[in-house]
Amino acid sequence: MRADGGVPGALLAPALVSLMGARLGRPGGWRSLLRTLRRHEDADVREAALDTITHCE
Secondary structure, three states: OOOOOOHHHHHHHHHHHHHHHHHHOOOHHHHHHHHHHOOOOOHHHHHHHHOOOOOOO
């Protein structure tokens, strides 16, 4: 999945990162995608990515 694939795809990406990243052990590509989404030009995408929890402490 590409982070620059438009707003609808970018809005879905954080959920996929959260669900599948945990199952796959958080591979580097997923973390990189989430960091990219956290800098997305669309505010809704940024917010969704920032709200994505990748590790519970």
